[in-house]
Amino acid sequence: QVQLVESGGGLVQAxxxxxxxxxxxxxTFSTWAMGWFRQASGKEREFVAVINNNGAFTHYADxxxxxxxxxxxxxxNSVYLQMNSLKPEDTxxxxxxxxxxxxxxxxxxxxHGMTYxxxxxxxxxxx
Numbered sequence: 086q087v088q089l090v091e092s093g094g095g096l097v098q099a100x101x102x103x104x105x106x107x108x109x110x111x112x113t114f115s116t117w118a119m120g121w122f123r124q125a126s127g128k129e130r131e132f133v134a135v136i137n138n139n140g141a142f143t144h145y146a147d148x149x150x151x152x153x154x155x156x157x158x159x160x161x162n163s164v165y166l167q168m169n170s171l172k173p174e175d176t177x178x179x180x181x182x183x184x185x186x187x188x189x190x191x192x193x194x195x196x197h198g199m200t201y202x203x204x205x206x207x208x209x210x211x212x
Contacts, residue, residue: 087111087201089181094206097171101210105166107181107203115139118187119157119164122196123177123208130195133179134166137187144192149175171210178205 093105107119120135134145134155143155152171157164164181181203182196190198 087114087117087183089183089201089203091179091181091203091206094179094208096209096211098211099171099173101171102167102169103171103208105168105179105181105206105208107164107166109162109164109181109183111162114162115159117183117185117200118191119155120182120184120191121155121164121166122180122182122199123175124180124205125174125177128177130180132192132194132196135187135191136164142187146192168208171208173210173212176208176210178207180205 088110090108097103118137121133122130123133124130132146136143136155136157140157152169154167182199183201184199
């Protein structure tokens with residue numbers, strides 16, 4: 086069993102930055118691909134970013150490419166999402182997810198097949 090706890094959300098003005106963190110329990114963290122999804126009010130959940138188990142590979146949604154950076158620290162059982170140049174359309178609840186597989190299972194769809202989910206952290210970007 087893996088438990089994921091997100092933190093770092095909040096209110097920020099457009100153009101600002103936030104860093105989300107996701108702390109994972111469990112001894113097998115370094116074997117999991119980790120990533121982020123988000124869900125805006127009234128919209129379907131969407132993929133944001135994913136990183137493979139050792140941090141060598143990443144993939145981003147086109148909407149955040151060049152602005153967001155995903156990273157992980159396996160020694161701390163944590164994954165991070167650095168969000169820069171935030172826009173009002175980035176406003177959403179951001180969810181951390183974990184899955185044994187790294188690949189299109191993450192970014193082709195709203196992540197229905199992810200093995201574990203956190204409860205989410207709200208990011209609000211004001212104009």
